Amino acid sequence: MAADSLVNWGLLSLSAPGWGGVLLQGFFNSIQIAVGGFTLGLALGVGGAFGKLYGGPVLRDLLECYTTVVRAVPELVLILLLYYAGTDLLNQVLALVAIGPVDISGLMAGIFVIGVVQGAYSTEVLRGAIKAVPAGQIEAARAYGMSPTMVLRRITLPAMLPYAIPGLSNLWLIATKDTALLAVVGFSELTLVTRQAAGTTKAYLLFFLAAGALYLALTLVSNVFIGMLERHARRGLAVNR
Amino acid sequence: MTDETTHAVAFTPEDLPTAKSFFKPHRIVMMLVFAAFVVAVAVFMRWDWLPRYLPRLGWGILVSLAMLFSTAILGFLLAVPIGLVQVTGPWFLKLPAKIFCTVIRGTPLLLQLWLLYYGLGSLFPQFPAIRQSFLWPYLREAWPYGVAALTISFAAYEGEVMRGAFAGVPNGELEAAKAYGMGRWTMFRRIWLPRAIHRALPTLNGETVLQLKSTPLVATVTVVDVYAVISKVRQETFLTYEPLLLLALIYMCLTGILVVAFRTFENRIPTRGA
Numbered sequence: 001m002a003a004d005s006l007v008n009w010g011l012l013s014l015s016a017p018g019w020g021g022v023l024l025q026g027f028f029n030s031i032q033i034a035v036g037g038f039t040l041g042l043a044l045g046v047g048g049a050f051g052k053l054y055g056g057p058v059l060r061d062l063l064e065c066y067t068t069v070v071r072a073v074p075e076l077v078l079i080l081l082l083y084y085a086g087t088d089l090l091n092q093v094l095a096l097v098a099i100g101p102v103d104i105s106g107l108m109a110g111i112f113v114i115g116v117v118q119g120a121y122s123t124e125v126l127r128g129a130i131k132a133v134p135a136g137q138i139e140a141a142r143a144y145g146m147s148p149t150m151v152l153r154r155i156t157l158p159a160m161l162p163y164a165i166p167g168l169s170n171l172w173l174i175a176t177k178d179t180a181l182l183a184v185v186g187f188s189e190l191t192l193v194t195r196q197a198a199g200t201t202k203a204y205l206l207f208f209l210a211a212g213a214l215y216l217a218l219t220l221v222s223n224v225f226i227g228m229l230e231r232h233a234r235r236g237l238a239v240n241r
Numbered sequence: 242m243t244d245e246t247t248h249a250v251a252f253t254p255e256d257l258p259t260a261k262s263f264f265k266p267h268r269i270v271m272m273l274v275f276a277a278f279v280v281a282v283a284v285f286m287r288w289d290w291l292p293r294y295l296p297r298l299g300w301g302i303l304v305s306l307a308m309l310f311s312t313a314i315l316g317f318l319l320a321v322p323i324g325l326v327q328v329t330g331p332w333f334l335k336l337p338a339k340i341f342c343t344v345i346r347g348t349p350l351l352l353q354l355w356l357l358y359y360g361l362g363s364l365f366p367q368f369p370a371i372r373q374s375f376l377w378p379y380l381r382e383a384w385p386y387g388v389a390a391l392t393i394s395f396a397a398y399e400g401e402v403m404r405g406a407f408a409g410v411p412n413g414e415l416e417a418a419k420a421y422g423m424g425r426w427t428m429f430r431r432i433w434l435p436r437a438i439h440r441a442l443p444t445l446n447g448e449t450v451l452q453l454k455s456t457p458l459v460a461t462v463t464v465v466d467v468y469a470v471i472s473k474v475r476q477e478t479f480l481t482y483e484p485l486l487l488l489a490l491i492y493m494c495l496t497g498i499l500v501v502a503f504r505t506f507e508n509r510i511p512t513r514g515a
Contacts, residue, residue: 058267071249071251084481128249204356204359212352215347219347
């Protein structure tokens with residue numbers, strides 16, 4: 001009967017007969033991938049945004065192709081393409097330089113895949129944020145004789161932060177949710193682990209609701225930190241928005 | 242999501258290239274390189290499976306599009322009341338709408354889909370009343386769960402957009418409507434809703450493209466859309482790249498068509514100045 005399977009809380013216990021520990025391990029994997037992917041995406045995004053704004057015409061067009069493709073093709077398809085093609089290409093390259101094939105861990109592949117997707121998104125967010133920095137500030141820095149890297153470090157990056165944080169925090173939330181898509185390529189993150197636990201015990205609703213609660217908790221906790229970060233980055237800014 | 246993020250995540254009309262800027266020397270060279278790449282892909286990769294699967298692919302694309310449009314329309318119809326009650330409603334409507342948006346936007350769509358399909362799908366057969374009802378033949382299929390999950394997701398994201406849009410309609414316009422003696426319903430129908438939809442339109446474009454990007458998830462619950470057809474091709478032919486490249490191309494074309502259609506639609510709406 002349904003009522004029994006709904007209230008059997010023992011299934012969620014952390015020790016062996018329960019699946020709570022497995023679920024938390026999957027949750028930990030998800031967070032690891034989200035953090036790694038978001039960081040990689042941020043690095044790609046900074047490079048991409050500066051390339052798009054200050055690069056030559058060829059670089060600019062190549063980056064435009066990158067962001068267009070990622071924004072027009074479903075994440076699920078990109079993840080499959082990058083997951084299979086990425087590992088395959090890496091092994092072929094390694095074979096060329098006479099190193100045998102390596103076994104790429106699911107974690108690294110997942111971070112790579114999420115990172116490439118996030119890279120395109122954060123390129124767009126950061127490009128918009130950099131464009132929002134008043135040109136006079138950058139010109140003033142140049143007039144002081146700062147080198148381009150120093151302008152970047154001292155003026156552009158700190159000054160664009162308040163404009164970039166709302167977009168970037170949304171991207172972080174998207175990254176945490178996109179990790180669920182790695183379930184389709186068989187990486188044991190929270191969603192796949194949940195499905196396995198549910199399939200074994202037949203307590204589908206209990207486990208999917210528990211996983212949903214974990215994801216929701218991650219989002220809500222992130223929102224608290226994002227709020228703090230945003231207040232910090234906006235300090236000293238006129239409150240007109 | 243803010244307008245800005247939707248734009249960063251979804252391809253929108255602003256990204257379409259203009260014809261004038263398209264032909265520059267370096268672009269012509271790049272296009273030639275790309276053409277050589279396409280020819281190489283066409284010649285050196287295996288495409289002999291394509292004619293056999295063409296009818297099924299066409300059917301799959303239709304299923305994907307049906308999923309997109311049905312869920313976007315249903316979701317939008319749900320999003321209007323969800324957005325509205327968050328702006329003017331009493332607390333007992335406002336609170337559930339807020340919780341609904343937060344929960345749906347805070348959890349992955351794949352998890353919601355599997356919760357509905359595996360969770361509710363395993364619960365329903367246990368009730369004889371449902372088994373004997375006229376809905377049962379549909380509830381045994383996979384697509385109602387796909388439609389439900391995608392609709393709920395679209396309603397939550399778009400509900401948040403509509404909340405902002407309803408709140409952003411200038412108060413003076415509503416006061417003017419009141420001064421003309423319009424009732425609440427007339428005012429909503431003639432002024433508030435059209436103005437809010439107009440304000441939400443750019444974000445609506447982006448959300449629809451995002452919805453297209455979400456549709457392949459229904460393939461994980463055995464709905465045979467274009468993604469599922471390609472998966473079948475991959476299983477039967479043991480090819481890795483070719484079917485996936487074709488799939489990416491199909492989705493890019495669909496996105497492109499969708500974006501162009503939206504831009505023509507948007508240009509037909511008269512606006513005064515900015």
